[in-house]
Amino acid sequence: MMNMHQDSVSLGSYEQMAEYYFSDVDNKPYNAYYERPATLSLLPDAAGKTILDAGCAAGWYTGWLLEQGAAEVTAVDFSPAMIEMTRKRVGERARLVCADLNEPLDFIRDDSTDIVVSSLALHYLKDWNPVLREFYRVLKPDGTLVFSVHHPFMDFTVFKRENYFLTELLDDEWDTATGPVQVQFYRRPLGSIISSLLEAGFTLDAMLEPMPTEDFRKALPESYDKLTRRPQFLFIRARKSAK
Numbered sequence: 001m002m003n004m005h006q007d008s009v010s011l012g013s014y015e016q017m018a019e020y021y022f023s024d025v026d027n028k029p030y031n032a033y034y035e036r037p038a039t040l041s042l043l044p045d046a047a048g049k050t051i052l053d054a055g056c057a058a059g060w061y062t063g064w065l066l067e068q069g070a071a072e073v074t075a076v077d078f079s080p081a082m083i084e085m086t087r088k089r090v091g092e093r094a095r096l097v098c099a100d101l102n103e104p105l106d107f108i109r110d111d112s113t114d115i116v117v118s119s120l121a122l123h124y125l126k127d128w129n130p131v132l133r134e135f136y137r138v139l140k141p142d143g144t145l146v147f148s149v150h151h152p153f154m155d156f157t158v159f160k161r162e163n164y165f166l167t168e169l170l171d172d173e174w175d176t177a178t179g180p181v182q183v184q185f186y187r188r189p190l191g192s193i194i195s196s197l198l199e200a201g202f203t204l205d206a207m208l209e210p211m212p213t214e215d216f217r218k219a220l221p222e223s224y225d226k227l228t229r230r231p232q233f234l235f236i237r238a239r240k241s242a243k
């Protein structure tokens with residue numbers, strides 16, 4: 001039985017969206033032509049590496065990393081249905097663990113992992129200090145963390161918030177192929193993102209606010225124009241300094 005943390009949100013939403021993620025999200029322009037090109041541009045070469053995919057959803061990154069020749073991929077998600085979708089994609093080629101990222105990742109040894117990748121998952125966590133400490137613990141010295149999250153500016157403006165400096169829970173409704181789904185996530189200021197990373201011991205290596213790609217423009221011209229003026233996601237690469 002998985003340990004669920006009191007601050008965990010949106011488990012029911014992702015249980016509901018697992019089939020949709022498996023069948024649709026690979027090709028959704030925001031994922032395929034905006035989020036992934038930026039995250040992939042920050043990832044080190046995966047061949048021969050031991051990798052944690054934290055918040056794997058239906059396993060796109062897990063599958064891609066295995067195709068690149070990763071030696072071992074551990075894919076973690078708190079949604080059992082998402083873990084089953086990742087299994088459908090990669091079978092037993094990855095180690096699949098249903099676990100809450102708010103809880104200790106005690107199924108992964110200290111200093112054992114070359115790369116942690118976490119795409120669009122950390123904004124579901126209220127307190128980043130425990131999870132970043134865990135990412136730091138499992139990484140080898142000189143290991144790399146790459147993650148993407150909702151851009152703090154985007155959530156502040158789109159949700160018309162009053163106080164930028166708060167960390168607060170937001171409610172949203174997503175249109176999916178199978179109908180509307182209620183989703184909750186946390187918004188936090190950029191300063192809090194950076195200080196959690198530094199407090200965990202990471203060195204900030206790169207930060208991206210990318211432009212949408214040409215493929216994105218072809219797929220969604222109006223949203224392309226918006227993304228050239230307003231960032232949607234924030235991308236960070238950080239390193240565990242060698243002792």
Ligand SMILES: C[S@@+](CC[C@H](N)C(=O)[O-])C[C@H]1O[C@@H](n2cnc3c(N)ncnc32)[C@H](O)[C@@H]1O
Binds near residue numbers: 058077
């Ligand atoms: C937007 S999806 C991630 C997309 C995925 N990385 C991809 O690129 O296809 C967010 C994922 O994070 C997972 N998640 C959210 N909160 C979590 C938590 N506290 N622990 C583990 N997984 C969580 C959700 O179940 C969902 O699968």
